[in-house]
Amino acid sequence: MNTDQFLVKSDLKYIDKASFTWQTPSNIALIKYWGKSNPQIPKNASISFTLNNCHTITTINFERKLHSELVSESHQNIDFDLLFEGKPKEEFKPKIAEFFKRVQEYCPYIFNYKMIINSENSFPHSSGIASSASGLSAIAMCLMSLEKEINVDLSQEFINKKASFLARLGSGSASRSIEGPLVVWGNHPEIEGSSDLFGVQFPHKVNAIFENYQDVILLVDKGEKQVSSTIGHNLMINHPYAENRFTQANENLTKMSKILQHGNIKEFINLVEREALTLHAMMMTSNPYFILMKPNTLEIINKIWEYRQEKNSNICFTLDAGANVHVLFPENEKENVLQFIDSELSIFCQKKQYICDNIGLGAKILTP
Incomplete structure (x- = not known):
């Protein structure tokens, strides 16, 4: 290097x-x-x-x-x-x-x-x-x-x-x-x-469906994380599943590259959500182990799954190293998804607070 x-x-x-x-x-x-x-x-x-x-x-x-x-x-x-x-x-x-x-x-x-x-x-x-x-x-x-x-x-x-x-x-x-x-x-x-x-x-070149993609961040927990990212990364040393995970992530990036170019949004949803849950699975299987998700994180995930099935929506979620939920969706669903977030998901946020964002x-x- x-x-x-x-x-x-x-x-x-x-x-x-x-x-x-x-x-x-x-x-x-x-x-x-x-x-x-x-x-x-x-x-x-x-x-x-x-x-x-x-x-x-x-x-x-x-x-x-x-x-x-x-x-x-x-x-x-x-x-x-x-x-x-x-x-x-x-x-x-x-x-x-x-x-x-x-x-x-x-x-x-x-x-x-x-x-x-x-x-x-x-x-x-x-x-x-x-x-x-x-x-x-x-x-x-x-x-x-x-x-x-x-x-x-x-x-x-x-x-x-x-x-x-x-x-x-x-x-x-x-x-x-x-x-x-x-x-x-x-x-x-x-x-x-x-x-x-x-x-x-x-x-x-990225398919048009992913242009101006929306991200609404649901503030489930605005406090500081119990475990810093630095500590979390270090716990991958000697983690029993680490090497398989590193291989999986690189393979998933190959898949994501094709998805972004070809615009297969159903595959995008599946891969993004699996990646989010895999990240937290690695945390839960570390030694020492820890859980950054909160009960309301899981409530939101289940609500998103229900809404996606009922409305045939392309909404999905991802998580960073914390309890907050990033709700991702294409711009053409913005009006409907924002109504859903305000009426059904905001109640799981601290003081009903969330941040409307988009890619920059x-x-x-x-x-x-």
């Missing part, structure tokens, strides 16, 4: 101050990744819909350190403050500090700046809507905006690729939040350009 391509190889023209604001989305995997090796290398390839309304907005203010504030190379430290939704969030800082530590080889310029990070989500953090994906991809895009300022020869294609590479070092799924509407992360023989190091856009195109710069 060629990581040298992401090293800074030219002289940098440092600027004294800069500020960048990026809005980057969450994503929802159709073929799941669960299990990794260091440094953040997936055990199988995955593919996701990039979301649109579930996003993080992050501003980083960079101020160049005075010469007297710089220390010898062996004692360099990364200087940053973090505000989340306008308030200091000390419990988030260790994860961000670890991220900066992992990317420092590829972004050595960060030692020369003090950073103030202001971040906010359009959805509840740490509740299984991939807040790490949107949050860390936003930081990665801000870093690449700075790198573009001090190294003007960078192309947008390279910026997106390196941002995905950097984001991956903080959260694997964050590599899939730079672009859209469909992104593959993980080396796969049938996906041209795919890599374990960064996400790539799905390279094939990835990161957007908001800096004036």
Whole structure:
């Protein structure tokens, strides 16, 4: 794997101050990744819909350190403050500090700046809507905006690729939040350009039925997950079914590629739901084992199955590593499905809350 391509190889023209604001989305995997090796290398390839309304907005203010504030190379430290939704969030800082530590080889310029990070989500953090994906991809895009300022020869294609590479070092799924509407992360023989190091856009033309696909996220539980994704991934080490699962996921990505191109929506429904349940089955058969679904998660799944059969609908569900349910359906069913969600599914959500979303195109710069 060629990581040298992401090293800074030219002289940098440092600027004294800069500020960048990026809005980057969450994503929802159709073929799941669960299990990794260091440094953040997936055990199988995955593919996701990039979301649109579930996003993080992050501003980083960079101020160049005075010469007297710089220390010898062996004692360099990364200087940053973090505000989340306008308030200091000390419990988030260790994860961000670890991220900066992992990317420092590829972004050595960060030692020369003090950073103030202001971040906010359009959805509840740490509740299984991939807040790490949107949050860390936003930081990665801000870093690449700075790198573009001090190294003007960078192309947008390279910026997106390196941002995905950097984001991956903080959260694997964050590599899939730079672009859209469909992104593959993980080396796969049938996906041209795919890599374990960064996400790539799905390279094939997608059938019209999957354009502007809808995703309504039912907030069954807005609290933090009992088990972090990092711990969950680590439990795949020595898992009795791990190797079969990795093989299955890669085979399922081959199937999903054909489904997306040919538009067989019934096969799409079957494969997406099996992937979601397999993900949670791996959690339930880990040692130690755990269950992230809640009783209302199961109530919603059964209601979706009943509605699909009664109405001959193409509605389906998927799950991330949490209790919340992503309700997926084609745009031509939007009016009917939203009525169904409001009247029959919202009662299983905390305070009847849900988020209406659809597939999006990835990161957007908001800096004036």
